Amino acid sequence: xxxxxxxxxxxxxxxxxxxxxxxxxxxxxxxxxxxxxxxxxxxxxxxxxxxxxxxxxxxxxxxxxxxxxxxxxxxxxxxxxxxxxxxxxxxxxxxxxxxxxxxxxxxxxxxxxxxxxxxxxxxxxxxxxxxxxxxxxxxxxxxxxxxxxxxxxxxxxxxxxxxxxxxxxxxxxxxxxxxxxxxxxxxxxxxxxx
Numbered sequence: 001x002x003x004x005x006x007x008x009x010x011x012x013x014x015x016x017x018x019x020x021x022x023x024x025x026x027x028x029x030x031x032x033x034x035x036x037x038x039x040x041x042x043x044x045x046x047x048x049x050x051x052x053x054x055x056x057x058x059x060x061x062x063x064x065x066x067x068x069x070x071x072x073x074x075x076x077x078x079x080x081x082x083x084x085x086x087x088x089x090x091x092x093x094x095x096x097x098x099x100x101x102x103x104x105x106x107x108x109x110x111x112x113x114x115x116x117x118x119x120x121x122x123x124x125x126x127x128x129x130x131x132x133x134x135x136x137x138x139x140x141x142x143x144x145x146x147x148x149x150x151x152x153x154x155x156x157x158x159x160x161x162x163x164x165x166x167x168x169x170x171x172x173x174x175x176x177x178x179x180x181x182x183x184x185x186x187x188x189x190x191x192x193x194x
Contacts, residue, residue, distance in 0.1 A: 009125075010070075011070065011118075011121040011122065011125055012121075013117050013118065013120075013121045014117065015074060015075075015113075015114065015117060016072055016073065016074055016114055016117050016118050016121070017072075017073045017074075017075060018070035018071070018072055018073075018084060018085065018118055018121055018122065019070060019071055019073060020059075020062065020070065020071065021055055021058060021059060021071045022071070022080075024079065024080070025055070025071050025079075025080045026051070026052055026055055028080045028106070029051055029054075029055060029080070029082075029083075030046075030047075030048045030051040030052070031106070032082055032104065032105075032106045032107075033045055033046045033050075033051045033054075034047075034051075035106070035107055037107045038104065038105075038106065038107050040143075041139060041140040041142065041143040041146070041174060042174070043167075043168060043172070043174055058083070058087075061087055061088070065088065067085070067086045067099075067125075067126075067130060068085050068086065068087060069083040069084070069085035069086070069087055069102065070083060070084060070085040070118075070122070071083055072084055072105065072114065072118050074109070074114065078109070081105050081106050081108075081109040081114060082103065082104050082105035082106050082109070083102075083103065083104055083105075084101075084102070084103040084105075084115065084118035084119055084121075084122055085101070085102065085103075085122055086099050086100065086101055086102075086122060086125075086126055086130075086135065087099070087100050087102060088100070091165075091166050091167055092166065093163050093166060094161070094163065095136060095161055095163075095179060098134075098135075098136050099126065099132055099134075099135050099136070100135065100136055100137055100138070101119060101122055101123065101126065101135045101136070101137050101153075101182075102137060103115050103118065103119060103146075103149065110145070115149050116149055116152050116153060119149060119153050120153065123135065123153060123154075123182065123187055127184040127187050127188070132184065133183065133184055134181060134182060134183045134184065135181075135182050136161075136179060136180065136181050136182075137150050137153075137155055137179075137180045137182075138163075138177045138178060138179045138180065139177060139178060140165075140173075140174040140176065140177055140178075141162075141176045141177065141178055147178065147180070150180040151180075153182065154182055154186060154187060154190040155180035155181060155182040156180060156181055156182070156186070157178055157179070157180050158179045158180065158181050159178075161179035161181070162176070162177065162178050162179055163177050163179060164176060164177070165177050
């Protein structure tokens with residue numbers, strides 16, 4: 001299990017800041033999780049208690065591993081718009097153990113480039129200070145918006161890695177998932193070409 005001993009930093013970008021969670025983030029996070037548009041590719045929408053428990057798990061992940069899912073702030077626009085970050089999936093699959101890069105933003109902030117800007121900050125942190133060799137991302141087959149972020153980040157789909165999500169029964173409309181990968185060398189090469 002990958003563990004980084006030092007405290008994770010905030011990650012400032014041009015328009016976004018990735019930071020640790022605050023108590024004030026819990027209510028807007030619960031609202032985001034209650035939005036059927038945001039949660040269209042998840043099997044259920046967590047209620048407030050479940051949403052707060054997610055934040056507790058995110059914070060525990062930071063404490064255990066030194067990285068996690070950062071809260072995203074857009075200074076002078078919004079103090080909290082969702083999360084972007086790194087996590088270790090809590091299920092077994094043919095590609096685990098691994099580190100996943102993931103995101104979830106409030107609907108009002110979709111289509112503004114915040115997800116890709118934040119994901120690039122996270123990838124730079126993963127391949128720089130954390131020294132990870134690779135990250136993965138995955139989503140339900142039909143989640144075109146999330147897949148577009150993966151592709152803009154430079155991730156490549158691994159068709160041989162596609163899988164049925166082990167927490168969903170076969171036949172469930174969200175069971176089939178696609179797997180994307182990004183290696184440190186691919187990330188470095190893409191940055192040199194940018």
